[in-house]
Amino acid sequence: MRRREFIVGFGGAAAWSLKAGAQQPAMPVIGFVSVGALDENYTRYLAAWRAGLAESGYIEDLNVSIEYHWLEGRYDRLAALMTDLARRGVPVISLPGGSASAVAAKAATSTIPIVFGVGDDPIKLGLVASLARPGGNATGINYFSNEVVPRRLGLLSDLVPAAKRLAVLINPRNGVGADFTLRDVQDAARRLKWPIDVYKAGTRDEIEAAFDEMERDGADALFIAPDPYFNIRRYQLAALATHHEIAACYSDRDFVEAGGLMSYGTDVAGIWRQVGAYTGRILRGSNPADMPVVQWDRFIFALNMKTAKALDIKVLPITRARADIVVE
Secondary structure, eight states, X not given: XXXXXXXXXXXXXXXXXXXXXXXXXXXXXXXXXXXXXOSHHHHHHHHHHHHHHHTTTOOBTTTBEEEEEEOTTOGGGHHHHHHXXXXXXXXEEEEOSOHHHHHHHHHHOSSSOEEEEESSOTTTTTSOSXXXXXXXXXXXXXXXXXXXXXXXHHHHHHHOTTOOOEEEXXXXXXXXXXXXXXXXXXXXXXXXXXXXXXXXXXXXXXHHHHHHHHHHHTOOEEEEOOOHHHHHTHHXXXXXXXXXXXXXXXXXXXXXXXXXXXXXXXXXXHHHXXXXXXXXXXXXXXXGGGSOOEEOOOEEEEEEHHHHHHTTXXXXXXXXXXXXXXXX
């Protein structure tokens, strides 16, 4: 070996040795999983999650490592991914949003701590024994997304009181979440005396086809089920609803900011921050079995006046006054 190569090689080895020594003990690794995609909205949510984590003193790449998994709507990858995280024994699995992710994680491990953010009842999902004392390896935040379905449909009814039939769009790939949503929509629509038609879509082309079918069926009101993949496709969904002249309601403000008519749902960034905070507490030594499930009760009504005008919807002053966010 030439002298210069030897010196460079030795220097690199010495630097590696010093770095390895400086990293002892090894930083904990959080297994972070989202069925969404890291776009501009999820970047904002991720910042909130990191802020929650920092409340316990954990800063990425300083004293904690984060293994990110953005599935971009690929629910079929959840089971294998959770099994792999469990096999490798990560200290905690953090799941800011989605019942399907939480159920898959719980099926993969009964020992590794899991922090979830779910809209469905975590007891009925089999995640915890009770909200006050979860009793197992999972805890987190319940934001009642499906319990606000009656409120969401009521606001939609105020906007389109002459609507005769409700279309419901669900993602069949989100089996657990779709089932819970459909059940709650059916109950709420029955009270409003709205018959419903269910449409299923889990790809861009399927969404296009679903809206064509809605128009043929004469749908005049639409409920978009909460779903991370639908959030990815929010611009497409909002544009299609306006193009087909269907008044649609959504689960959160992201859709309204993308051109959707209205939304009523949870404060997503707040949920992500709380999941981050619980994740940090577990890394500090808290036992998920003793950490009560946080019952989140902050909801946001958002309204897009430009879309209302495009759909020839007359928004009553009282309805506008109720909105937390108005997009002009």
